[in-house]
Each structure stands twice: as structure tokens, then as C-alpha cells.
Amino acid sequence: MSTDDPARTAAAGGRATGQEQGPRHVPVMLGRCLDVLAPALAEPGAVVVDATLGLGGHSEALLRTFPEARLVAVDRDPAALELAGRRLAPYGDRASLVHAVYDEIPAVLERLGIPRVQGVLFDLGVSSMQLDEADRGFAYAQDAPLDMRMDQSRGLSAAEVLNTYSHGELARILKVYGEERFAKKIASVIVREREKEPFTTSARLVDLVRNAIPAATRRTGGNPAKRTFQALRIEVNGELAVLDRAIPGALDALAVGGRIAVLSYHSLEDRLVKQYLAAGATSTAPPGLPVVPEEYQPWLRLLTRGAELPTEAEIEENRRAAPARLRAAERIRERKADRG
Numbered sequence: 001m002s003t004d005d006p007a008r009t010a011a012a013g014g015r016a017t018g019q020e021q022g023p024r025h026v027p028v029m030l031g032r033c034l035d036v037l038a039p040a041l042a043e044p045g046a047v048v049v050d051a052t053l054g055l056g057g058h059s060e061a062l063l064r065t066f067p068e069a070r071l072v073a074v075d076r077d078p079a080a081l082e083l084a085g086r087r088l089a090p091y092g093d094r095a096s097l098v099h100a101v102y103d104e105i106p107a108v109l110e111r112l113g114i115p116r117v118q119g120v121l122f123d124l125g126v127s128s129m130q131l132d133e134a135d136r137g138f139a140y141a142q143d144a145p146l147d148m149r150m151d152q153s154r155g156l157s158a159a160e161v162l163n164t165y166s167h168g169e170l171a172r173i174l175k176v177y178g179e180e181r182f183a184k185k186i187a188s189v190i191v192r193e194r195e196k197e198p199f200t201t202s203a204r205l206v207d208l209v210r211n212a213i214p215a216a217t218r219r220t221g222g223n224p225a226k227r228t229f230q231a232l233r234i235e236v237n238g239e240l241a242v243l244d245r246a247i248p249g250a251l252d253a254l255a256v257g258g259r260i261a262v263l264s265y266h267s268l269e270d271r272l273v274k275q276y277l278a279a280g281a282t283s284t285a286p287p288g289l290p291v292v293p294e295e296y297q298p299w300l301r302l303l304t305r306g307a308e309l310p311t312e313a314e315i316e317e318n319r320r321a322a323p324a325r326l327r328a329a330e331r332i333r334e335r336k337a338d339r340g
Contacts, residue, residue, distance in 0.1 A: 122263065
């Protein structure tokens with residue numbers, strides 16, 4: 001979710017945004033995101049979607065930079081919507097804020113009567129508003145209830161996952177989502193320890209993970225619990241499954257000439273985004289055709305060479321920017337499926 005300081009915290013494996021507005025809180029790669037989207041948003045009546053509103057930092061910059069554009073911003077966190085609403089109030093009806101998850105963007109646009117949009121921005125992960133509020137349970141640096149839900153009104157909490165998933169399920173999410181080498185060992189310890197007392201707070205889990213990992217491994221790579229917390233957060237919020245639906249939905253919503261920019265903060269997100277953008281920018285024609293029919297031609301044009309990284313100056317200004325990866329593309333034609 002993009003907001004005051006959408007820079008991520010590498011330690012928490014997610015995006016971070018400052019709660020207070022000020023010069024310290026600069027959205028990661030903001031200038032580059034605006035540059036990428038600019039050619040599509042300069043015309044009057046352009047619509048841009050901020051798929052991850054947060055506290056509204058990216059959204060405010062979009063509204064300020066493109067005074068003829070309309071903004072549709074979504075977020076699954078009601079608290080973020082309330083705070084961002086205050087920030088964006090001066091822009092009046094140019095900004096429509098919607099409580100939704102970003103895989104629901106096509107339905108949101110349909111309800112608003114918007115057939116196509118000229119820009120979409122994703123800033124993935126967890127915001128620092130969520131990281132910094134103790135009762136959310138995202139951060140391993142402070143003891144807090146193990147919740148980790150971006151929308152606390154729905155779904156299983158991290159504690160419920162820890163206390164109810166089987167050993168195999170726990171090992172799978174730790175290995176796949178956390179890329180944790182010691183997933184099976186950590187899962188075994190979790191299952192054993194929850195029999196003594198159910199998990200409720202983060203400090204106990206941090207200690208358990210630290211003790212489960214060999215001492216030689218603990219000496220490098222930061223807090224050994226970061227991969228477990230990342231895995232739990234992704235599982236609790238269904239982040240990869242949601243993203244797997246959201247990127248195709250956002251691409252379908254783009255008008256010809258429209259542009260998408262996606263900031264990712266760990267390899268699983270970035271890999272998924274790369275696959276969708278690369279597929280759209282690749283010809284699907286069988287080899288040897290003398291003339292390639294339109295339906296086989298690329299319908300996206302990549303705007304970034306690989307994944308662009310933040311500058312050293314950005315990272316120095318905000319260490320949470322370090323894991324950011326930006327990919328962008330432009331829609332260059334309609335597809336038969338779009339024409340029904």
C-alpha cells in the first residue's frame with residue numbers, strides 16, 4: 001500500500017509507510033513511478049488507480065502532479081482509508097476511496113462506471129502504519145498479539161494459523177512464502193510448543209525461531225525470525241493468491257496507451273509480476289509464420305529493463321527502500337478477448 005513512506009522494511013519483508021507526514025517520509029521511487037505513468041495521465045479525464053492506498057502518499061502525488069486526472073484508490077485496511085481520506089480531502093471528488101482488496105479492482109471500476117483506466121500503480125506489502133501499531137502483530141521487533149491481518153474484520157489471524165495448521169501446512173508456507181531453509185524444523189517446534197500453550201504473542205515466536213535455527217546461521221542475515229514472519233503475513237492475507245488475480249485484472253482494465261507500475265519488495269512478488277508483464281510483451285505466434293496475425297502479437301510493451309532498483313541516495317535517505325523492485329509496462333493494443 002502506498003502512503004507517506006511506502007518504503008519497505010527489509011527486515012519485515014514488506015512495505016513501510018510513515019504515520020506522520022513530513023520530509024522524512026518520501027515514497028520509494030516516487031519520481032520514477034510518476035515519470036513512468038506520466039505519458040498516460042497528462043490528458044484531461046485520465047483515470048489512475050492506486051491499488052494500494054495506505055496513508056495516501058502516492059495518491060496525493062498523483063493528484064498533485066496530474067491536475068486533470070481522477071483517482072480511484074483501494075485498500076483493504078479501514079484504518080488506512082480513514083487516515084488517507086483526511087489527507088486527500090482537499091482534492092474533493094477527484095479522489096474516490098474504496099474499501100476493497102486489489103484483486104477486486106475490476107468490480108470496483110464497474111460499480112463506478114469506469115470502463116477503462118489510463119494508469120495503475122501497485123506498491124505491494126505491508127505499511128509501516130501496520131508495522132508500527134503493536135496490536136497488529138506484523139513486526140518481530142516488538143512483542144504484540146499475533147494478528148497480521150491487513151483487514152482485521154475478516155480471515156484467520158497469525159495466531160490461529162500457528163495454532164491450527166498441521167505440521168505439513170506450516171512447513172509448506174515457511175518454505176514457499178518465507179524461503180526458509182529450516183522450515184520443517186521450525187514447524188516441528190511450533191507444533192510441539194503449541195501443545196504446551198497456544199501461541200498468542202510475537203515475542204515467544206521470535207525466541208522459538210531463533211532457538212530452532214543453528215547458531216552459525218543466526219550470525220548472518222539479520223533477525224532469523226524475519227522469514228517466518230513474512231511467510232505468516234503472506235499466508236494470513238493471501239497475498240500471492242490475491243496478486244495472481246490482481247495483475248491480470250489490472251492489465252485488462254488498462255486502455256490502449258495506459259500504463260502500469262508495480263513496486264515489489266520480495267522475490268516471490270517480483271517473480272509473479274515479471275511473468276505477467278513478460279507474457280504480455282511476448283509474441284505467441286508459432287515459429288516460421290511469414291506474417292504474424294494481430295492476435296499473436298505482443299499487447300504490452302515493457303517500460304523497464306528488468307526490475308529497476310532505488311538509487312543509493314534513496315536507500316541512504318530511507319533504509320526501507322532497499323528491497324524495492326519496480327517493473328512497468330504500457331498497453332499497446334486491444335485483444336480479441338477484450339472485444340468480447
